[in-house]
Amino acid sequence: MADFDAIVVGAGCAGCVAAYELARAGKSVLLIERGNRAGAKNMTGGRVYSHALKAVFPHFEDEAPIERKISHERISLMAPDSNFTIDFSSYEMLSEGKDSYSVLRAPFDQWLASKAEDAGAECIFGIAVEKLLLDNAHRVFGVSAGGDSITADIVLLCDGVNSLLTAQGVEAAQPAPGEIAVGVKQTIELPETVISDRVLAGSHDEGAAWLFAGDATKGIFGGGFMYTNKTSISLGVITGIEAQAKYGKASICRLLEDLKANPAVAPLIKDGKVVEHSGHMVPEGGINTMPTLVGDGVLVAGDSAMMCINLGYQVRGMDYAIAAGMHAGREAAKAIDAGDTSKAGLQGYVRALKDSFVLKDLEKFQKVPAFMGHFNRMFCGYPEMLRDIMNGMFIVNGAPAEPIKGTIMQAAKQVGFSNLLKDMRGAMKAL
Amino acid sequence: MSETSAVASVDEYLALNKYEVDEANAHIELVDEPNDDEFDKLIMVCPAALYKRNEDGKKFFDYAGCLECGTCRIICGNTIIKKWEYPQPSMGVEYRFG
Numbered sequence: 001m002a003d004f005d006a007i008v009v010g011a012g013c014a015g016c017v018a019a020y021e022l023a024r025a026g027k028s029v030l031l032i033e034r035g036n037r038a039g040a041k042n043m044t045g046g047r048v049y050s051h052a053l054k055a056v057f058p059h060f061e062d063e064a065p066i067e068r069k070i071s072h073e074r075i076s077l078m079a080p081d082s083n084f085t086i087d088f089s090s091y092e093m094l095s096e097g098k099d100s101y102s103v104l105r106a107p108f109d110q111w112l113a114s115k116a117e118d119a120g121a122e123c124i125f126g127i128a129v130e131k132l133l134l135d136n137a138h139r140v141f142g143v144s145a146g147g148d149s150i151t152a153d154i155v156l157l158c159d160g161v162n163s164l165l166t167a168q169g170v171e172a173a174q175p176a177p178g179e180i181a182v183g184v185k186q187t188i189e190l191p192e193t194v195i196s197d198r199v200l201a202g203s204h205d206e207g208a209a210w211l212f213a214g215d216a217t218k219g220i221f222g223g224g225f226m227y228t229n230k231t232s233i234s235l236g237v238i239t240g241i242e243a244q245a246k247y248g249k250a251s252i253c254r255l256l257e258d259l260k261a262n263p264a265v266a267p268l269i270k271d272g273k274v275v276e277h278s279g280h281m282v283p284e285g286g287i288n289t290m291p292t293l294v295g296d297g298v299l300v301a302g303d304s305a306m307m308c309i310n311l312g313y314q315v316r317g318m319d320y321a322i323a324a325g326m327h328a329g330r331e332a333a334k335a336i337d338a339g340d341t342s343k344a345g346l347q348g349y350v351r352a353l354k355d356s357f358v359l360k361d362l363e364k365f366q367k368v369p370a371f372m373g374h375f376n377r378m379f380c381g382y383p384e385m386l387r388d389i390m391n392g393m394f395i396v397n398g399a400p401a402e403p404i405k406g407t408i409m410q411a412a413k414q415v416g417f418s419n420l421l422k423d424m425r426g427a428m429k430a431l
Numbered sequence: 432m433s434e435t436s437a438v439a440s441v442d443e444y445l446a447l448n449k450y451e452v453d454e455a456n457a458h459i460e461l462v463d464e465p466n467d468d469e470f471d472k473l474i475m476v477c478p479a480a481l482y483k484r485n486e487d488g489k490k491f492f493d494y495a496g497c498l499e500c501g502t503c504r505i506i507c508g509n510t511i512i513k514k515w516e517y518p519q520p521s522m523g524v525e526y527r528f529g
Binding site for chain 1: 440441444445447448472473474475476477478479480498499500501502504505506508516517520521523524525526527528529
């Protein structure tokens with residue numbers, strides 16, 4: 001008889017929700033988190049899309065520590081000496097199930113863990129799982145944590161992008177540097193009203209999400225990001241690890257300092273006080289880098305399973321982790337009831353993910369990582385092209401006016417018409 | 432050089448974070464005399480700017496301000512990073528915002 005029906009490793013989005021579902025199904029579950037509390041080792045850009053959270057906690061808005069509802073989507077193309085921004089807002093993006101919220105993971109994960117605990121999950125904080133316990137047939141039957149061996153019918157690996165356990169549990173290969181991005185972020189405190197005013201939010205409950213491509217990474221694959229919290233701004237830079245290591249023109253910390261000083265960003269954070277400097281990896285390799293999702297006595301969910309998508313205009317991970325955690329918890333409970341937590345017995349989890357948006361999306365966008373990784377002109381080329389076109393449109397200097405068609409053709413020629421066509425075709429295929 | 436000033440300021444930012452530093456146990460260790468090119472990759476990607484060189488090119492690394500992201504493990508885990516573990520129980524960074 002095992003110590004627990006299930007052990008969940010990691011109290012992030014996937015782990016807390018999985019533990020919550022298992023506890024609700026009446027299973028004995030142990031949630032182990034290496035941070036001194038949930039969220040202590042976690043960081044996001046970031047924003048969570050509500051739909052997945054709503055499926056588990058229909059009234060989360062009333063109790064979860066969410067920061068602001070995102071009412072403005074902004075995307076900027078930054079050249080070294082210019083910035084072109086799209087600002088989109090709509091009624092529809094504010095409607096229930098289509099809305100999204102900025103969050104800070106320290107408070108957010110603590111709330112999620114409290115939901116699991118209230119449902120009956122037992123939680124241990126401040127101890128990392130050092131290794132999995134495997135029998136001779138390579139079946140996982142527990143974990144070793146803090147020198148203790150704890151056994152369970154199933155172990156759920158929800159231990160994040162830098163998992164040291166998936167190699168042992170499901171024989172996952174270490175991700176290649178080209179499949180992972182690194183993010184650096186600062187949390188910058190500002191008065192609530194100042195934040196609302198600066199991003200043109202309609203109220204203190206609403207705010208903006210903002211992505212910056214181009215000079216934010218000095219032309220490297222990646223981008224800058226900004227999310228408004230209630231009384232702070234999350235500002236950071238993400239770059240592909242391989243691209244940044246090989247071709248980076250400045251260290252990632254330097255990129256963030258330069259972004260903060262950029263004339264398009266500096267007024268946003270003026271007089272703000274940096275209160276935290278954080279870093280985290282982001283799995284960006286897509287479905288082709290996903291490990292096997294189940295093994296005998298073990299399953300993988302969330303970032304540890306590389307469930308993340310970066311489309312350039314949209315970055316998602318937390319909603320996939322929440323949905324995967326939900327399915328993992330529910331299907332693990334069923335497998336425990338059936339008395340079969342072998343790889344075959346856990347196929348319900350894989351099926352549930354295939355039927356849900358999680359694997360459907362990851363499947364649909366499987367060509368995106370390769371496309372984005374080689375989409376160099378998005379980061380150096382197109383920002384400059386737009387600059388030239390916009391300068392032609394907006395600058396009046398008394399010289400005889402040029403026809404706008406000529407300005408556009410001239411700017412496009414710089415990039416090259418065949419390159420434009422190639423990128424357009426590539427984007428159509430991948431997205 | 433501008434890079435040095437950024438690195439200096441990162442240390443000041445890290446001082447704002449909450450840490451419980453395990454003085455007795457380094458959770459990341461480099462090989463002796465790490466290769467220059469590999470080390471320079473780490474300078475580019477480490478979000479805590481823990482990998483540094485001074486004006487003479489001498490290399491420095493201190494795990495104390497580590498954000499435990501794992502980036503150095505991914506890029507140099509097979510080259511100049513000899514050991515990469517998570518810090519001991521209750522040690523390391525503790526995000527208050529995240």
